[in-house]
Amino acid sequence: MKITLVQHACSADPEANLGRVHDGIAEAAAGGADLVLLQELHNGPYFCVREEVRAFDLAEPVPGPTTERLSGWAARYGVVVVGSVFERRAAGVYHNTAVVLDRDGRFAGRYRKAHIPDDPGYSEKFYFTPGDTGFEPIDTAVGRLGVLVCWDQWFPEAARLMALAGAEILLYPTAIGFDPSDDDAEQARQLDAWITVQRGHAIANGLPLAACNRVGTEDGNHFWGNSFVCGPQGEMLARAGAQETVLSADPDSARPEQVRRVWPFLRDRRIDAYVELARRFRD
Amino acid sequence: MKITLVQHACSADPEANLGRVHDGIAEAAAGGADLVLLQELHNGPYFCVREEVRAFDLAEPVPGPTTERLSGWAARYGVVVVGSVFERRAAGVYHNTAVVLDRDGRFAGRYRKAHIPDDPGYSEKFYFTPGDTGFEPIDTAVGRLGVLVCWDQWFPEAARLMALAGAEILLYPTAIGFDPSDDDAEQARQLDAWITVQRGHAIANGLPLAACNRVGTEDGNHFWGNSFVCGPQGEMLARAGAQETVLSADPDSARPEQVRRVWPFLRDRRIDAYVELARRFRD
Numbered sequence A, B: 001m002k003i004t005l006v007q008h009a010c011s012a013d014p015e016a017n018l019g020r021v022h023d024g025i026a027e028a029a030a031g032g033a034d035l036v037l038l039q040e041l042h043n044g045p046y047f048c049v050r051e052e053v054r055a056f057d058l059a060e061p062v063p064g065p066t067t068e069r070l071s072g073w074a075a076r077y078g079v080v081v082v083g084s085v086f087e088r089r090a091a092g093v094y095h096n097t098a099v100v101l102d103r104d105g106r107f108a109g110r111y112r113k114a115h116i117p118d119d120p121g122y123s124e125k126f127y128f129t130p131g132d133t134g135f136e137p138i139d140t141a142v143g144r145l146g147v148l149v150c151w152d153q154w155f156p157e158a159a160r161l162m163a164l165a166g167a168e169i170l171l172y173p174t175a176i177g178f179d180p181s182d183d184d185a186e187q188a189r190q191l192d193a194w195i196t197v198q199r200g201h202a203i204a205n206g207l208p209l210a211a212c213n214r215v216g217t218e219d220g221n222h223f224w225g226n227s228f229v230c231g232p233q234g235e236m237l238a239r240a241g242a243q244e245t246v247l248s249a250d251p252d253s254a255r256p257e258q259v260r261r262v263w264p265f266l267r268d269r270r271i272d273a274y275v276e277l278a279r280r281f282r283d
Helices: A014-030 A053-058 A065-077 A150-154 A156-164 A184-205 A255-262 B014-030 B053-058 B065-077 B150-154 B156-164 B184-205 B255-262
Strands: A003-007 A035-038 A080-090 A093-101 A107-112 A138-140 A143-147 A169-174 A209-213 A215-218 A221-224 A228-230 A236-239 A245-249 B003-007 B035-038 B080-090 B093-101 B107-112 B138-140 B143-147 B169-174 B209-213 B215-218 B221-224 B228-230 B236-239 B245-249
Touching: A003 A014, A003 A209, A014 A035, A014 A065, A014 A245, A035 A169, A035 A209, A065 A080, A065 A093, A080 A107, A080 A143, A080 A169, A093 A143, A107 A138, A143 A156, A150 A169, A150 A184, A156 A169, A156 A184, A156 B156, A156 B184, A169 A184, A184 A209, A184 A221, A184 A228, A184 B156, A184 B184, A228 A245, A236 A245, B003 B014, B003 B209, B014 B035, B014 B065, B014 B245, B035 B169, B035 B209, B065 B080, B065 B093, B080 B107, B080 B143, B080 B169, B093 B143, B107 B138, B143 B156, B150 B169, B150 B184, B156 B169, B156 B184, B169 B184, B184 B209, B184 B221, B184 B228, B228 B245, B236 B245
Parallel strands: A003 A035, A035 A080, A143 A169, A169 A209, B003 B035, B035 B080, B143 B169, B169 B209
Antiparallel strands: A003 A245, A080 A093, A093 A107, A138 A143, A209 A228, A215 A221, A228 A236, B003 B245, B080 B093, B093 B107, B138 B143, B209 B228, B215 B221, B228 B236
16 A cells, blocks of 8 residues: 655645645655545644634534545545544534545545644644544555544554554544744654654554654744654654655555564453553552 | 663573672662662573473562562662562462562562563463453552563553553563564564564653663574663663663653643543453454
8 A cells, every 4th residue: 555645834725725735645646646644634724723712613514625625636536535624513513533535535434533632832622522433444445544633643542442443554644843942852852752652553553654744833833744654563664854745655565464473462462451441540 | 760770691590690680780789770670581591482391390489589589689789679580379370470679678569471472482371371460560669660571561551551550660571582584674673663662652651661671592582682761752761782781771750740741641541432442353
């Protein structure tokens, strides 16, 4: 499965951003991609930097206008597209939703971000109702996709539940960046930790993994790019810098089963001893 | 908390190996260590390379002869010692057990390896009954220790359960090595994956972590050393090569709480959605 990530900056003009998305999909398809992974909330600036009621006007239904655009491009170029939409589900119920369009344009499924962050510059708990889709992979013509979103990437539980449900790859649309008030050493630790924890999920589950992050400075957040694809031993297959780019990798689809034969972690999980993972804290 | 790891080769002579352990503890204490982490099954060669009934004769009670030796050294040098014993619990019930001796020599507790590997050269399922201690940290004068053993290090569940129970550091006595029939690239991926997945546990839980591995070639297994200590963002604090060494690091005890304030993963875990982690596979 050849996978291509479209890493870009976002302006305040949704049409310009969707134009960048279109061009990325077209470029990916021309390069032979089977699947295109877009970044989180690719239609516009990262509005969660502050809490503003009017920002809810950016939300839209799913399926809806953005999925229709993505669906048309998926069909036109014959690629599976994983996109990201600020979903309006009902008045007062909004989600940060990943959407999957199959390569014939069919709406293959959605995943609503389960783990919602809230820290300075990332006020997501104000906007996003925690997802209730559970951790269910989405079947497409190119495989069973374990689609998660951004903050989910820090939680081994999410990756594991996708793997247990038969996901063949883990995919993370992302918007993460540096706090400019942090010093260089802290910024370096954060970027490295972000990559490392995800490589850890790949290793623990014997699955390839891709994360697509945005770039550019928006309202104090400096999005760090560094989109990457790794294989089932966490080995780096492709990694971007902090510039706009279209990044491709071609994980060997036979490799995960080989890796899981050598490292049969799923065989040895102590499912009799894990019940307390569903507790907040064991005190 | 200054932590020192004693990474060494093992001969067929238990007294020589325990002498190496003693010297490592003495050297660690002279260097100001608060805690000494030993490697897995440090008393002798890694006998699990094949299945031999007579190898059970190596097992001993816990507390027992080895814990008594370690206890004496812990008290003499005033350091907490985390050791590893082939435990005979009953006829037919043997465990791969980590033991903790407090700095006054008191037997502080044990952890019986929960995840038991079995692959060519590592026939541990023949020898070790899966542990039933659960994932309970062990309190000592220098903190609450999340002691796990070797193969546990590939399982995010084990690290998480220790963190949820208030562990202040994750510690892994280890015996892992290369299969000489693998090519250099595969060996490099395996070593990097072993370090990365553990750094991932440190990150996901906001905890420092140390793994102490053996070195040397024994009966076809080439133990890769590379013992290390990382901080709560997975940042490498100290890392050994493949030679015998005494390795120290001094993780900042205030850092985990700071990291968890910036990255409050424990706040955001979706404990309502994790119940299926206790399933073998979600099919």
